[in-house]
Amino acid sequence: MAEDSELWDIVLDGPFIPTKEVNEGEITRVIPNTRQQYDEAERKKIEKSYKAKKLLVCGIGAEEYNCISACESANEIWDCLRTTHEEGETIHEMSTRFASITNELRSLGEPVHTSKQVRKILRVLPKSWSSKVDAITEVKDLKVLTMDSLIGSLQTHEMNRNQEESKKEVKKDKYLSLKVASRNTSNEE
Template sequence: MLIFLEACNLDILEVVIDGPFVPTIAGTGDSSIPKPRSDWVSNCKTAKEMWDTLQQMHEGTTDVKRARINTLMHEYELFNMKKKESVNDMQTRFTHIVNNLNALGKVIDNEQQISKVMR
């Protein structure tokens, strides 16, 4: 999201983070801000509100992050290959869990991952 905003305009990230700025809908003269596609931001009045809402929805509060990490760690710990599951599907599922943990700041090193899959 940060890269996208910087690519739109060098100053737009500053405006979004610092606010207040009332964006216009794409197609009404200002094409640098895309039309919102989600109900999450449809009630927001400023770019700052949109940014905060999107950040909250995708990252959540500290408690939400902690709960997500706990849930994903539980999935990781109980991970095993399901019956009639291909190796590719198993690897995709495992990678999804590990990537989500990494995104939340819980890094599992490669040695542990390999060990887990081999078990």
């Protein structure tokens, strides 16, 4: 948005593709223009699509570049990054994906020290986990904390959060049931 407000629209909505209508008897089809058919306004819009993609690519780290390198547009990159960093990913799924990345780096001669791995994991957790991240950072010595210990602690916290969410859902369902029951009772009276 700070670079150009239209770029964010391109990231969210997808790239501009110049098209034309072609009549084939009773059927009208919309097909993409060739590069030679672009007018100046279309070229500017296409340029913005590339600029949006460039900004996203330049704004990510080397680890994430591997995930998005095959993406054709800023919209595809955004969808890939959003999926990768979705809060719906479990700690186990995240740690498995992270281990895969660090194993690849190790095989390429770039081992990542455990303390750096721990800090990276804590840094990528969603904001809703900030209290747990703060607690681990304050209580544990991050230089000696093992990945197994960190992942175990995070999985325990995740399990507790899921149980609390389940309890809230049950209470909400009971409240709604009581509310509906009380409405039916008042209607009958």
